[in-house]
Amino acid sequence: MCTPADAPRVIAPGDPIAEFWMSRPGLKRVLIVIPHLQAGERLLDVLPALESDMRVQVMISTPETGYRWSGIREYVRRLEGLVIPWHQAVNTRFDLILGACNWGLAELDGPILLMGHGAGSLGSRIGHDGDVDRHNLHRDHLMLGDAVIPTVLALATDDEKGALGEACAEALPGAVVAGDPSFDRMLAGRPYREAYREALGAAPGQRIVVVSSTWSKHSLFGSDPTVFARLAEELPRPEHLVVAVLHPFVWHGYGRRQVLAWLAGAREAGLVVLPPEEGWRAALAVADVAVGDLGSVLQYAAGLGVPTLMSTCSLDGVRPGSPAELVSRIAAPLRLDRPLAPQVSRAEPPTDGEREQVVRTITGRPGQALNILRGTCYALLGLAQPSHKVPVSPASLPEPIG
Template sequence: MAVESRAISTRPLPGSGVRSGSGHDAQWLTLTDCKRVLVVVHTEVYGSRLRDLLPLLESDLRIQIHFTIAPHAFNAGAERVLRALGGTALPWEVALRGEFDLVLAAGSQGVHRLRGPLLRMPHGAGHIKLSRLTDDRDPGAPRTVGELGRQYLTRHGKVVPRALALAHREELATLARTCPEALPVSVVVGDACHDRLVASLPLRGRYRTALGLRRGQRLVLVSSTWGLGSSFNRLDALLPRLLTELDPARHRVAVLVHPNVWSCHGDWQVRSWLAAAQRRGIVVLPPDTDWRVPLIAADWVIGDHGSVTLYATLTRAAVLLARFPATDVNPDSPAAELARIAPALSPAHPLGEQLAYARAEYPAAEYERIGRRISSEPGRFARNTRKLMYRLLGLGEPAHAASLPPLPVPAPLAGVTATGEIPA
């Protein structure tokens, strides 16, 4: 699951500053007059979301895809995405001078400066979080649903995206409250992670084998989002309990930390904070891990208000909440509903008993209902999103059904050492 280390080129490409196939540098091109698509990677999370769009555009010789890294506080992880893709990045300033037929982004910072119709994608499940109190895009404004407020969708009173992709029709009602002027450009397309998770559930056994789980061994996945309300702030108390209270012959513990934590604090520092637990057998998953694989493999998820916890409702995992900062969560979101149903981790009772309780009281019908709130277009993300992208490009779609592959089975992690370390 680790990406191959490649140098990231940021040299301007032929045609990068002007229309592809025109201008003095067109002599270097092999294919000319391509529609130019710019993929804007703000962070590792945003980039991972946009990766699910790329198979919908592949093998089309009418399209040239460029990448750029946009300014963001969590830029550090963006380079990992491009290394994994083997993509060549246009420097941001070069991208600002270019003209594109379609711009794909999962974030809002700086995209109003780009020239080309913007398709804004969501970067998480269910628009869980409220806008930050310290958001400098609209100081002092009341909190709104993250990424659906005016400060994220408009500039100087004008809606920035040409199209705003939503996962569920419920989000139209939210948008009607937070930024009604964006309703005309909104399109409910579904959720790629939802569809790929569901399609990959039959591969659970192969994922578990690749993750090094032995027969009869159960996986406890500890998941943390980023920020002050995340479960990462409780790991110093939780991880020692997992080590001392669970039988390592029967349980394997893996920790999945949001890429923004790695990006902000640095890879070395996060590994250092988790080093003692790792030496004692807890698996620390690298930031470039496709989190959907261990999520499908998990028997329990101990999480917080991050998207991973919500996506767990689509799997066989029982959920326990280590943290849930309700004041930072959209009260109408499926994550808020999950918090009203999932058991909360208790410091006063043995962990083994709590895991058994969560499994015995597993509310299957409620989790299924919450899972249905992630996407109102289940299984149709690929079809809907390709149709939208080609409409914006002014091209006819390829003459085959749009689809996304199941999640690949990672190489067997024979490299998981006795200390639980997965090589980067």
């Protein structure tokens, strides 16, 4: 990235000139790196463990890679944090850098904690190069030359540690099995079932069918963009509430106005559409059936014990041996060339053994992720942890798009 020497900077801790205006010198500087919404949302699961500490200043920046997702600046602005431009971030020394995607991290100065932003750390998608052996713990993702990029790599499960040893042994010394903070929040939300149902607009006794699509041509939406309308029209409306969850890349790749225009007919038929930021976890916590593809949402649904149907079209994009491939063996097949309502009505929940299999691919430390990540952050900061506990926050109430 080439930035003019006189490019404007934000008055913020870490800038020698800006220090004149700072009221509290000597704070530990933490940078949150948000290249896309799903990384941002995962980091927000962890941020409450740090940001209330008066010894810490949190800043936010978005990598400049030559491309930017539409809407990311607006998303970051809504977080109301101290946002600094990328050229300033790469010229500032930080005491801790938090990322949930490797984009831009190698350019930064400071200890890096890298975590995943979906179900598990390996990922399930075959990459653009078609290499079925390449996953998110491959050395291409974790190293720059001979140097390991993350100081600490937060893994979801112990099995991933074995996979890391085979794919990038250099990163093993910095690996810690932390579990999955997002899954923990879903579990913590289970007692709030009625509040979640009410927020979604479900009537008493109405079955909630959550329909999710990841991105790519193999996704549910990529295979059949009419699937949301078909489900809303085929499933008897008084007995069913169909809730749509689309991956942020769908929203940001095409634009909110366009996506809502494509879904207008389905919404008229009763489809409830959730925004990309939040709501999907609460919907899964109360789902009676989940319909989806190779994306993380269906993996979380199976881990929660929800009856699942997986689009057979999405299997073309699934890496063999991945978590999504496991779910494909447990979920009922969804065939888009046949009527959908009978398939939904036949969906069965996974057995206890099947559900436990999926959970083992999601988290090796159920209920513990926030505390493990908190301890890891404070170790990197060189600070003693505050004595007060940080409870796991239940999934936020869903706010459907009106």
